[in-house]
Amino acid sequence: MPTSRTDVLAGRHPVRDALDLADGRIEKVYLQKGVHGSAIDGIRRAAKTAGVPVQMVPRPKIDGLAPQAEHQGVVAVVAPVAYLDLDDLLSGIAPTLDEVREAKPVLVALDEIEDPRNFGAILRSAVAAGAAGAIVPERRMAPLSAVAVKASAGTALQIAVARVANLTEALHQLKERGYWVVGLADDPAPGVETATVWDYYWDRPVVIVVGNEGGGLRTGVRAACDVLASIPMRGPAESLNASVAAGIALFAAVRERA
DSSP: OOOSOTTEEESHHHHHHHHHHTOSOEEEEEEETTOOSHHHHHHHHHHHHHTOOEEEEOHHHHHHHSTTSOOTTEEEEEOSSOOBOHHHHHHHHOOSHHHHHHHOOEEEEESSOOOHHHHHHHHHHHHHHTOOEEEEESSSOOOOOHHHHHHTTTGGGGSOEEEESOHHHHHHHHHHTTOEEEEEOSSOOTTOEEEETTTSOOSSOEEEEEOBTTTBSOHHHHHHOSEEEEOOOOSSOSOOOHHHHHHHHHHHHHTTOO
């Protein structure tokens, strides 16, 4: 199917076929407002089955995503690589509790990062720090698109990424598998320990959780953390960009490791 963007699939049949394939690469489906019919209904059902969000948008949005393509009112954003299931990601890193404790993997989890450039920059830092994988939510998350891959300087294709329906539940699963969950936040939450990235004890299996650019960590995600780690700042800036904060925490986590 011809299209000028490598991260977009256009047309009713190509999008439906990709959804039915269920390989985890479809990020989101855009449907043109006012377009109806059995094919559109089928795409909606297939997207729901695959856990792929669907958004109704005006015609100019569709045209912008797939210029000069015969899109028929249907466009899907496609990741350059397939996402993994969380169990498959974790089993590939360290399948047993003893192996987790021995290997002490570092993972990064992203809580609704909206900017694909931030997404790509975080993955670049994760690869550079030797992180074993990344975890992202299915909804309200920037796509692993060509923009994100470019921002990562291509390294986004070198790290395994799992996509989960519920990030809070995924963090609890990680804790059960021997990981310590460290959320990046400047403000405390009831019942959650606090530390700075400089004084936290990183020599253990850890998951670093990075919050949304504007809202930070959601309440449920915060509560699932073992500790909330802040980054002390000497200057007058109120906060750091999400990708910068993630990079600092990732290298703090691996600083004392061999």
